[in-house]
Structure formats: C-alpha cells, structure tokens
Amino acid sequence: MFDVLGFSRWVETESLAVILTAYQQLIERAVLKPNEKGGVTAFHTPEGQLLAVTRAPAYAYFSDTILLWCPLAPPLVADFVERCGDLMCEALSMDIPLRGAITLGDAVLDNKTNTYIGKPIVEANNLEKGQDWVGLTLGNSAIWSPFLAQLHGASVIEYSAPMKEKFKAFASPIVVDWPRRWRDKNGSGPTSKLDELNKTPAFAKYWNNAKAFAEYSLSKHDWFKRPEQIPPDAILRLVPLSEAKFA
Numbered sequence: 001m002f003d004v005l006g007f008s009r010w011v012e013t014e015s016l017a018v019i020l021t022a023y024q025q026l027i028e029r030a031v032l033k034p035n036e037k038g039g040v041t042a043f044h045t046p047e048g049q050l051l052a053v054t055r056a057p058a059y060a061y062f063s064d065t066i067l068l069w070c071p072l073a074p075p076l077v078a079d080f081v082e083r084c085g086d087l088m089c090e091a092l093s094m095d096i097p098l099r100g101a102i103t104l105g106d107a108v109l110d111n112k113t114n115t116y117i118g119k120p121i122v123e124a125n126n127l128e129k130g131q132d133w134v135g136l137t138l139g140n141s142a143i144w145s146p147f148l149a150q151l152h153g154a155s156v157i158e159y160s161a162p163m164k165e166k167f168k169a170f171a172s173p174i175v176v177d178w179p180r181r182w183r184d185k186n187g188s189g190p191t192s193k194l195d196e197l198n199k200t201p202a203f204a205k206y207w208n209n210a211k212a213f214a215e216y217s218l219s220k221h222d223w224f225k226r227p228e229q230i231p232p233d234a235i236l237r238l239v240p241l242s243e244a245k246f247a
Contacts, residue, residue, distance in 0.1 A: 001124035003085065003101040005134065005206060007064035010096075022094060023061050031083055032056050057083060061110055066098070067116065069109050077150040079116035081176060085155060088136055088178040089185060092193055099207070102128035104147060123170065130167020133209035135195070136176040137161040143172045144183060153224020154180055159216060162209040166199035166200070181218040190215050 003008065010019065042244035057070040057080055068084060070076045084102060091098045107118025132138060138156070142148075148156075157177040163170075182190045191211055200247045 001065040001103075001121065001128050002036055002068075002091075002098045002136075003128050004064040004066070004091075005097040005099055006203070016134075021068070022096060023096060026066075026087065026091055026094060026096065027061070030087040032057055035046055039057055054067055058111070059107065060109075060114075060116065067121075068111070069107070072104060072147070074146075074150050076148060078152055078155065081155050082181075084136060085176050085178045085181045088134075088176070089182045089190075092197075094189060095197060097132050097134045097136060097197060099128055099135070099175075099206075101129070101170075102123075102136065102142050103129075104141040118181070124145060127170040130164045130170055132149040132162040132164060133213065135161055135207050135210060135213060136178055138171050138172045138174040139170060143165050143174055148174070154194065157217060157220060157223060159213060162188070162205075175213075179214040179220060181220070182214075183221075191215075 020092045029092050055070075055076070057068045057076075060067045061071075066087070068080070068087070070080050081102065084100065088098055088100065101124040103120035103124045105118060105119050105120035105123070108115050109118075110116075120139075120141060123141060127137060127139045155177060156174050157180075158173050159175045160173060161175050172218050179190055191214055194214070198204055
C-alpha cells in the first residue's frame with residue numbers, strides 16, 4: 001500500500017486529467033513495463049536456488065492510495081519487492097513522493113467488484129500513515145522468515161523507520177532500500193531530488209528523514225556482502241555434472 005504525500009495540494013493545483021495520466025504512467029513504468037511478458041528470477045529452496053518465470057503484480061489506485069499485490073508464492077516474492085522499490089523511485093522522479101507499507105496475509109482483492117478487504121490491508125494502512133518520511137517499510141507480518149529468505153540483500157535493509165509515537169508498534173525493523181535502487185539507476189543518490197521537493201517547512205521532516213536514510217543506505221551499500229566470513233584458505237569447488245541436482 002502506497003500513499004501519495006501532499007495529495008490534497010496536488011489536487012488543488014493540477015487537473016484530474018493530469019493526475020490520472022501521472023498514475024497511469026507510474027504504473028506502466030514501474031509495475032508493468034519491467035519484464036511485462038514475464039521475467040526469470042531465482043528463488044530459494046531447501047535444495048538450493050531454482051529459476052522461475054515471474055509476472056507483474058496486480059494493482060489498483062484510488063484517491064491518494066496505490067495498491068499492489070501478488071500471490072505469496074516464492075517465485076514472485078523477490079520480484080514483487082523490487083518492483084515496489086522501483087515504484088518509489090519512479091514516483092519520486094515524477095515529483096510524486098510516496099510513503100508505503102508491505103504486509104502479508106489473506107485478503108480479498110478484486111478489481112472487478114472493487115472489493116479490497118483483509119487484515120493485511122488494515123495493517124498496511126496503520127503502518128503507512130504512521131511513517132514520517134518518504135519510504136517503504138515492512139509490517140510485522142512481512143518479517144516471516146520464509147518470506148525474508150526469498151529477498152535479495154540489495155532490496156531491503158535493517159533500519160528503524162521514523163514513526164509517529166502511537167504507530168510505532170506496526171513497524172518492523174526492516175525497510176525497502178529504495179535509495180540503493182535509485183543509485184543503481186541514476187548513478188548517484190536521491191538527496192538532490194529530495195532537496196528539490198522540500199519546499200514546505202511543515203513537511204520538512206519527511207524529506208530530512210528520507211535524506212538521513214539515503215545517507216545510511218549509501219554507507220551500507222553492500223552490507224549483505226561479507227567477504228570477511230569466507231576463510232582465507234577456502235577453495236571454490238566445481239560440482240561435476242553427475243552430482244548436480246536439477247528440478
């Protein structure tokens with residue numbers, strides 16, 4: 001679940017046609033366009049990594065809210081979180097700051113009947129509105145170990161999201177590392193873009209907190225790579241084809 005920060009001002013200053021076009025472009029560029037005909041991703045199993053075809057998540061948008069969802073299936077998990085990170089980056093590049101939450105659980109999400117109900121939606125709503133930054137945080141339901149085990153270390157990072165006091169209980173210690181994806185795409189961090197959009201003193205904390213996270217992300221850019229844990233005398237052994245396991 002994503003919320004558009006400053007939506008009220010946006011509606012007052014832009015036509016509905018402009019806003020609708022922005023939503024459509026955002027979904028097309030960040031959610032649908034990547035591997036729109038299906039991509040290949042690796043996911044973890046007890047036997048090792050397997051390759052599987054992925055597909056774009058389902059989506060809906062209404063007022064200041066954007067919803068993305070997909071089945072909780074291992075081949076889709078890592079790709080889903082990466083697209084959520086891409087949505088954060090693409091939106092910011094379009095001057096549409098987002099604040100979001102990722103949660104897990106049973107829900108009814110039906111575009112045909114416009115029905116969206118379930119505990120993960122309630123959890124995401126409470127987590128999303130409680131955050132004081134431009135960022136994307138995992139809810140407590142999303143730190144389920146089989147879910148986290150599918151994610152690449154470049155997608156998420158341990159960080160305490162800035163929260164309003166009464167909503168702190170909804171946040172997990174894991175957030176999506178969207179500034180890293182921004183750096184990978186643009187060659188430098190998002191600080192200048194955040195400064196550019198920081199125009200209203202009343203909302204400065206959102207931008208400043210996002211800048212602090214971007215700096216932290218940069219300092220921990222390759223946190224998941226731990227060469228110091230590899231013994232100096234370790235030998236990389238090639239497994240003969242006869243010993244390899246295939247699914």
